[in-house]
Amino acid sequence: MSALLIGIAQRDLRIAFQQKSELVQPLMFLLMVVTLFPLGVSPSPDTLQRIGPGVIWIAAILSSLLGLERLFRDDFNDGSLEQYTLSGVPLSAIAAVKVLVHWLVSFVPLLILSPLLALFLNLTLPMYIALLLTLLVGTPLLSLIGAIAVALTIGLQRGGVLLALLLIPVFIPLLIFATSAVDSAALQLPYYPQLAIIGAMLLLALALAPFAIAYSLKVSQN
Amino acid sequence: MWKWLHPYAKTENAYQLCLTLQPWLWVGALACLLIGSVWGLAFAPQDYQQGDSFRIIYIHVPSAILSMSTYVAMAVAALVGMVWQWRTAYMAMIAMAPVGAVMTFIALFTGAAWGKPMWGAWWVWDARLTSELILLFLYIGVIALYGTFEDKQQGGKAAGIMALVGVINVPIIHYSVEWWNTLHQGATISKFDNPSIAPEMLWPLLVNLLGFALFIAAVTTVRLRNEIIVREMHRPWVVKLAQKGEK
Numbered sequence: 293m294s295a296l297l298i299g300i301a302q303r304d305l306r307i308a309f310q311q312k313s314e315l316v317q318p319l320m321f322l323l324m325v326v327t328l329f330p331l332g333v334s335p336s337p338d339t340l341q342r343i344g345p346g347v348i349w350i351a352a353i354l355s356s357l358l359g360l361e362r363l364f365r366d367d368f369n370d371g372s373l374e375q376y377t378l379s380g381v382p383l384s385a386i387a388a389v390k391v392l393v394h395w396l397v398s399f400v401p402l403l404i405l406s407p408l409l410a411l412f413l414n415l416t417l418p419m420y421i422a423l424l425l426t427l428l429v430g431t432p433l434l435s436l437i438g439a440i441a442v443a444l445t446i447g448l449q450r451g452g453v454l455l456a457l458l459l460i461p462v463f464i465p466l467l468i469f470a471t472s473a474v475d476s477a478a479l480q481l482p483y484y485p486q487l488a489i490i491g492a493m494l495l496l497a498l499a500l501a502p503f504a505i506a507y508s509l510k511v512s513q514n
Numbered sequence: 515m516w517k518w519l520h521p522y523a524k525t526e527n528a529y530q531l532c533l534t535l536q537p538w539l540w541v542g543a544l545a546c547l548l549i550g551s552v553w554g555l556a557f558a559p560q561d562y563q564q565g566d567s568f569r570i571i572y573i574h575v576p577s578a579i580l581s582m583s584t585y586v587a588m589a590v591a592a593l594v595g596m597v598w599q600w601r602t603a604y605m606a607m608i609a610m611a612p613v614g615a616v617m618t619f620i621a622l623f624t625g626a627a628w629g630k631p632m633w634g635a636w637w638v639w640d641a642r643l644t645s646e647l648i649l650l651f652l653y654i655g656v657i658a659l660y661g662t663f664e665d666k667q668q669g670g671k672a673a674g675i676m677a678l679v680g681v682i683n684v685p686i687i688h689y690s691v692e693w694w695n696t697l698h699q700g701a702t703i704s705k706f707d708n709p710s711i712a713p714e715m716l717w718p719l720l721v722n723l724l725g726f727a728l729f730i731a732a733v734t735t736v737r738l739r740n741e742i743i744v745r746e747m748h749r750p751w752v753v754k755l756a757q758k759g760e761k
Binding site for chain 1: 596648651652654655658659662663665668671672675676678679680682683686687690691693
């Protein structure tokens with residue numbers, strides 16, 4: 293069982309690095325959305341600092357919606373998903389591995405990019421540290437919950453906008469707590485409560501989401 | 515214990531149950547709504563601060579409360595469908611979804627109309643308003659997901675999962691926005707031991723609440739019957755029903 297899981301992880305990683313453009317495009321999208329805000333709202337450093345955490349988080353959520361679909365799409369199209377279902381290994385474990393790989397290839401680059409975003413939006417160092425921590429705890433949540441919706445819509449031809457419709461309301465609490473943590477950091481206040489709540493949501497999702505993803509995949513394959 | 519419920523998994527029995535319940539629900543709903551509304555709008559005393567404009571509470575509060583209960587009812591139906599593999603439960607869930615969405619919309623609309631004279635703005639980003647708006651988005655998501663599937667049975671299951679994901683999120687959303695921003699007046703009738711509303715104002719509100727609940731149930735039974743007929747068109751009993759003419 294673990295051999296199969298490791299094999300899937302290696303295979304997914306290898307495929308991800310072969311399709312570099314698909315990896316880079318959501319990041320470029322993120323960078324461009326963040327660039328729009330100084331142009332559209334105001335380039336004044338104070339304004340940017342105030343809206344910065346929210347802008348980065350909103351851009352991260354939107355760009356994650358773009359990249360999410362590739363989580364199961366290829367496996368669904370070429371039939372490997374059916375093979376996984378038949379393999380005897382719990383589908384929830386396979387789903388968890390795939391989500392982990394997805395997080396590694398799509399959100400870790402975002403974390404690496406985040407200092408640049410913080411620089412663009414004039415965040416102070418304590419704010420940046422808080423932002424990095426919220427991204428670190430919050431983005432796995434995006435992957436986990438997003439995977440449920442992807443699994444539900446994978447069989448549909450026009451799933452793209454629907455995915456956003458389903459997921460954006462569900463991500464709102466994460467956005468609220470994450471930006472409020474960074475705001476607290478800006479005021480030199482402790483932001484562990486917010487971080488702890490995001491962590492609690494992550495643990496809840498970690499416990500339930502793999503089963504929901506597996507069930508949704510079964511529904512999608514009928 | 516739940517054995518009496520199981521025959522209704524069959525669509526034909528569910529259809530018959532809807533048919534039996536429907537007249538009672540309609541009569542009850544209309545009676546309660548008529549009594550509650552007339553009592554509340556014409557006879558209940560004026561509020562000492564808000565004057566007559568507080569009377570919109572008789573529409574606003576029932577629709578807001580029931581918009582949330584309807585979502586929970588949808589999630590319960592989805593869970594029943596998932597656990598016992600009932601297609602009828604998914605049909606009931608889908609039958610409820612637009613009714614709940616309309617209730618949410620009514621709550622938002624009356625809230626805006628109430629907010630204008632009281633807060634001086636149609637819309638403010640207050641916690642309760644925001645969570646009600648997000649609830650509307652969740653409803654729209656479920657309805658849209660179901661609508662996209664051509665295979666309605668699969669669509670029902672998918673929408674059911676989404677409803678369950680949403681119901682886990684509703685309390686989280688509620689408390690997150692509450693913590694984020696609050697301007698709305700506190701709950702009026704949830705504290706029954708010491709309600710902050712005069713009894714002569716409270717009674718019509720409770721009657722209207724019951725009326726709204728019965729109304730939602732009545733519309734749901736109509737929609738469920740419709741859904742059953744459409745989905746089971748090929749079944750002999752539906753064919754027979756159609757041949758017998760309008761019933």
